[in-house]
Amino acid sequence: MPQLSFITAATLVKDIRLEWRSKDAINAMLFFALLVVVIFSFSFDPTAEESRRIAGGLVWVSFLFAAVVALNQTWARELRNQVLDAYRVSPAPANSLFLAKAIGNFIFVAVLEALMTPLFIAFYKLRALGPAWQLAPLAALATWALVINGTFFSAISLRTRSREIMLPLLLFPISVPALIAMVNGTTAILTGDEPAKVWIVLLATYDVVFTVASLFLFEMVLHAE
């Protein structure tokens, strides 16, 4: 266990430092999400009441698309100088590497969400009619749901031809239940019509199931030759 947490922390710090210096992923994600917001508002032009109904979908779809940018970079970054091969032959537990990547992606996407949410509120004149504090656990669980599978599938799509296209093709079908839960949960809180608890529980279940599955299967995927 100490070895696991040490390697996880070291890899995580390395990834954050790399991202802090280059800002490749976060810049691309932010601009992409901004474009989605602008294009959506041109295509719908909703009133305040309508936007409360559709905002949950808009917010999460734009975060999902933007997250793919960061997720694609997760492992591709390690291909340069054969870093990934070095990981493979090193005795470090594969799961510590996976956890570091997943937590790193979680931080990147969370930063994106924190920066984009005020913009959404301003552009769509949003004001929650339900219990707004529930948005925090919902967003945390939803973000983990996106990045846990995203990190796993980007390790798979790394091995395919045209890998950048392959990630969304694998990730989106599997993410359907999570997407339904995060969108409906957000809409429930914004409109205040119905409780969001069932969606939060569903997201938590999704997170637990796929975190366990990823930790079980990641080593095989890393060493697949």
Next chain:
Amino acid sequence: MKQAFPILAILTGALLSYGLYEALVAAPTDQMQGDVYRIIYYHVPSAWTAFVFFAINFVASIVYLIRRNLKSDAVAVAAAEVGVVFCTVVLVTGPLWARPVWGIWWTWDMRLTSTLVLWLIYVSYLLLRRFTSGAQTPVLAAALAVFGALDIPLVYFSIWFFRTQHPQPVVGGGGSIDPRMLHVWLLNWAAFLCFGLLVFWSRYRLEVLQQEVNETEALEALLEPRESR
């Protein structure tokens, strides 16, 4: 084994024709819907057959991850392909029936939506197989198959909550079914399953042959002298 194939093919053909006759002629006409309903003798057996093959794919993927034998990978790929074909039949025959009976081609009802998501997951599985090469394909595909299978209950529950909160006009359910209809249903399911297994078997043999060809080619490439390349 090879000699058995034509015999089984003839038997399956006979069973399919008998099932067709029973479905189109012998089965009683539905009180409410008239003859249109007869498409369910294709729709529902296809769905059940597709689910059987997706289950086979899941078991074969697990076996592959544990044992690492290429035979179970061949079972997995053959089952996924046949399953996707039957699932496509379900998704095409459904709207054909829904249009005259419900008045709409498609509704985001629970069963329709979860079948569609199931189809999407397995199409992405087949795409992954197509876009990878070499010995890593079976491992990556098996991992995706496990993820897909874990996802199915979650898909089902999420859509169930989704749809119970926003009620939709869903026809079907309720009312009793004529035992004669149930008989034809099961007969057609048996026929479809036999047909599916037949296709699955030949696809499996093809995959095993392909694996042998790949191995031989890899060996030859190793043995070949460098200058002749």
